[in-house]
Amino acid sequence: MIIAGDLNCCLYKCTTDSSGQRLHRLLTTYGMSIANTQHPTYRPAGSLLDIVAVSHPEQLLRAGVTRCHYGTPHDCTRVVLRCAGRTRPTCPVVWRRRLGRIDADGFNLLLANTDWSSVFRAQHTADKWEALRQIFLGQLDTVAPVTRVQQRAKGSISVSAPTRDLMARRRLALRPGSDREVYKELNRQCRAAVRRDQEAHMQRELTKAGPSKVWQVLRPIIGCKKEAAVPNATPDALNDYYVGIGLTTAASVPKPAVPVPIRLPRVTTSGFRPQPIDIETLGQLLLNMKPSNSTGIDGVSVNMLQKFFWVNGAALPLCRLLHQMN
Structure with a gap:
């Protein structure tokens, strides 16, 4: 515990029944001690008026005074304490590429002049994608390598x-x-x-x-006066509700007067085959996708494809890959 105050009594007076001595006895009774006793706080009289009392002196690192910013002769008292058992919360650290710092036009030109022959020579779809991924990420490493980035704390803003x-x-x-x-x-x-x-x-x-x-x-800024009550439902109660909702709904529906014929779904033997696609259609599809930065295990995100991959003819290997799946 810390107590700070201006008592208007000089602690430098050492008489038997001075106000400073009475303050010492009072604080000692409650297990506290004055942290600052070396520097005066009122310069004209050289007296110590402002005190800081602490209950754990072993956590006191240093104590002193600071000149008043407004030019008055009454200085400010300050102490530095060690906060035991508490650490500053650290922001999460992620590994990512800084795509915003890339010259998009220059990098797209670089992709257009890249040798993609290994993608065309691959026989299987998985091999084509792996060759395309390695070439693309290799070129991306030259302009935006994966770096360690410490995220900002929640609610903080980026200053200019x-x-x-x-x-x-x-x-x-x-x-x-x-x-x-x-x-x-x-x-x-x-x-x-x-x-x-x-x-x-x-x-x-x-x-x-x-x-x-x-x-x-x-x-989040102006706050909300309404406090949402947290439901006290248990996992077993939720499970019982969803298991029995079908039976409850069926019991509430009246039975039909005549039997309802049951129509089985039609079963076909045709398989799914994607249609061929050209570069312009591929570019429009990529631009209409949600610009996600999630890369997954392959290291390629939708945002990368939208910014760099379909411009200046660099999407031709991706079109070949889609045609291979056809």
Whole structure:
């Protein structure tokens, strides 16, 4: 436990019944001790007025005072404690490609000039796909290799490059000997820049969600007064419900006056055969698919195919692969 306060009594006075001595005895009675006793907090009188009392002195790393930013002679007390048993939550780390940094036109031209002969020479469909995958991912590794990316915490936003530059300059202004007024101005600019980035981020999320999903974006921010009650159904109760729903529904339907003829499904011997496809149709189908970044075990995602694979004639190996399945 930590207690901080301004008691308007100087702890440097060591008389028998001074206010500082009475405060020491009171805190000792409740198992607490004053952390800061070395530096005065009111400079004109050299007195220590502000105290920080802790119940676990062994977790105290350091204590001191900080000059007031508003130019008053009354300094601020600060202490640094060790938080035992608690760690900062870490964001998940994923391995992915940064496709947004690729020059799409240049990479599509590279794919158009790539040698795809190994795809055409392969006999089986699986071999064609494996050859196509290796060539495509090999070219992709030259411009966007798989890197380790630490995801942002939930609810955090990405700040712009000018804002990051301001933050770096603000950190430099905290070094000893730096001008305090420069730090205060940079701190003000950083706060304003972060607010602008937050507004831009929210506007992008609203535009991407569309009118039908505005509340899905705003509800985590403005909060919701309604608290949804968690059902107390057990797995056995849910299982019994779904097993008996057919019998319950059948019992509620009245029996027909005349017998209903049962028509068996038609059974055919024809198999499924995909139709031939050209490059233009393949490109339209790819663009109409949901732009997913999930790669699966083969390392190729729909987003990759939409951005890079069907432009400038590079989709010809994929068309050959689909025709092989026909």
